[in-house]
Amino acid sequence: xxxxxxxxxxxxxxxxxxxxxxxxxxxxxxxxxxxxxxxxxxxxxxxxxxxxxxxxxxxxxxxxxxxxxxxxxxxxxxxxxxxxxxxxxxxxxxxxxxxxxxxxxxxxxxxxxxxxxxxxxxxxxxxxxxxxxxxxxxxxxxxxxxxxxxxxxxxxxxxxxxxxxxxxxxxxxxxxxxxxxxxxxxxxxxxxxxxxxxxxxxxxxxxxxxxxxxxxxxxxxxxxxxxxxxxxxxxxxxxxxxxxxxxxxxxxxxxxxxxxxxx
Numbered sequence: 086x087x088x089x090x091x092x093x094x095x096x097x098x099x100x101x102x103x104x105x106x107x108x109x110x111x112x113x114x115x116x117x118x119x120x121x122x123x124x125x126x127x128x129x130x131x132x133x134x135x136x137x138x139x140x141x142x143x144x145x146x147x148x149x150x151x152x153x154x155x156x157x158x159x160x161x162x163x164x165x166x167x168x169x170x171x172x173x174x175x176x177x178x179x180x181x182x183x184x185x186x187x188x189x190x191x192x193x194x195x196x197x198x199x200x201x202x203x204x205x206x207x208x209x210x211x212x213x214x215x216x217x218x219x220x221x222x223x224x225x226x227x228x229x230x231x232x233x234x235x236x237x238x239x240x241x242x243x244x245x246x247x248x249x250x251x252x253x254x255x256x257x258x259x260x261x262x263x264x265x266x267x268x269x270x271x272x273x274x275x276x277x278x279x280x281x282x283x284x285x286x287x288x289x290x291x292x293x294x295x296x297x298x299x300x301x302x303x304x305x306x307x308x309x310x311x312x313x314x315x316x317x318x319x320x321x322x323x324x325x326x327x328x329x330x331x332x333x334x335x336x337x338x339x340x341x342x343x344x345x346x347x348x
Contacts (some may be wrong), residue, residue, distance in 0.1 A: 090118060090141050093294065094226040099145070100114065100294065103132045104244040110252055113244035117230055117298045118142060121204055125149035128172070129221070130158040130232055130296055131165035139168040148172045150200060154193070155218040155232040157267075159184050173200070178209065179217045192218045206288065210234065210281040211278065213271045220281075222288040229290035229305065233265035235312045237298035262301065262312040272316060282313050295296075 090099040099118040104111055117129040126148045132138075142148060148169040153159035153176040155212055166174060166188070174189040175198070181189065184244045190196065195209050223229040238245060238253055239260045253259040256266060263269070272278050286306060293301035293309060310317060 089138075090145075091302075093117075094223075094228065096120065097226050098223065098228060101132050101138070102243070106284070110248045111244060111246040112238065112297055113242055114267055115294065117294050118145065119205070120146055121149070125200070127152060127201065127205075128165055128169070129230060130154055131161045133161050136250060142168075150175055152193070152219075153177055153180050153189075154221070154230075155296075156180060156183060156216055158232050159187060162187060162189075168301045168313075177217050177219050179215075183196040208281050208284050210278060210285075211273060212268045212278060213273045216265070216267045220285050222285075222290060227289055227291040229285070229288060229293045231293060231307070232296040233268065235262050235293070235295055235301075235309060237262040237295055237301060239299055242298050262295075262298075262308050264312060265297070275316060279316050279318075282316060286310055 092098075092103055093100050101116040101118070102113050103116070114132065115130070116132040119127040119129060119252045121127065124146045125148045126142060127150045128142070128148060128153045131151060131153075137170070149172060151162060151165045151169065151172045151174045153162050153174070155177050159176060159180045162174060162176075162184075166172070173191065174195050175191050176187070176189045178192050178194075179207055180187065180193070193207065193209060195207065197203075197205060197207055204224060206224070208220045210218050210220060216233065218232055218234055220234060222228070223230065236258065238250075238258065250259065256269065257263070258266070286309065291305055293305050295301065332333045
C-alpha cells in the first residue's frame with residue numbers, strides 16, 4: 086500500500102487517504118488516527134492495513150480502540166482487528182445488522198466511553214433507515230470529525246474519476262460541502278436530526294476532518310451549517326460561537342449560541 090500517515094495536528098491527529106469504488110465511481114476515503122493524553126491510540130474509520138502501515142501506527146503508541154463510526158464505514162475493520170487484535174472495537178448502531186459476521190465489543194451512543202471521556206465528545210445522528218453516524222469532536226485541537234454527514238469533493242480532490250465527478254455535478258454536490266447522497270434521499274425524523282446538528286454546531290470546532298473530499302480548515306462552522314441548511318432551515322446565530330456545555334449541565338441563552346431553526 087503506497088503512502089504513509091499524514092500529520093494533521095502534531096502529536097494528536099494523523100490521516101491516511103485511500104480510494105474506494107462504488108458502482109464504478111471512485112472517491113477518496115480517509116482514516117483518522119487519534120492519540121489520547123494517555124498515549125493510547127484510537128483508529129477512526131480504518132482503511133486496509135498492511136505491515137508497513139501497522140508499523141507506522143505502532144510507533145505512535147498502543148492501539149486501544151478501533152471505531153466504525155458510520156453504517157458504511159466498517160468494511161476494513163477486520164483488517165484493522167487483525168493488525169491490532171488486542172484493541173476494543175466500537176461500532177455505530179446499525180453496523181451489527183449490515184455486517185452480521187463482524188465481531189465487536191461495544192455499540193456507540195451519545196455518551197463517550199470512559200476511554201476517551203473528556204477528550205472527545207460525540208453525537209449519534211440517525212438519518213434515513215440505512216444511515217447512522219457518530220460525529221466526534223476532538224477538544225484539544227478543536228477538530229470536528231465526520232464521515233458522511235458532510236462530503237466536500239472538488240477538482241482538487243485526489244482519487245476521483247469521471248463518473249464520480251459527473252454524478253456529483255448532477256446532484257449538486259460538486260465543489261460545495263454537502264451531506265452524502267444517501268442522506269439527501271431522505272432524513273427520517275427531521276426534528277431529531279436538526280437537534281443533533283445543532284448540538285454539533287455548539288461545539289467549538291475550527292477545522293473539520295471528512296472521510297470523503299477535501300478537509301475544511303477555514304470558516305468551518307459556517308460551511309458546515311451551510312451544508313446542513315435544508316434541515317436547519319432559517320436560523321440566526323450570535324456573532325460569537327461559544328462552547329457547548331457538557332452533558333448534564335444546565336443551558337441558558339447566555340451560555341449557548343442561540344439558534345432559531347425555523348420562522
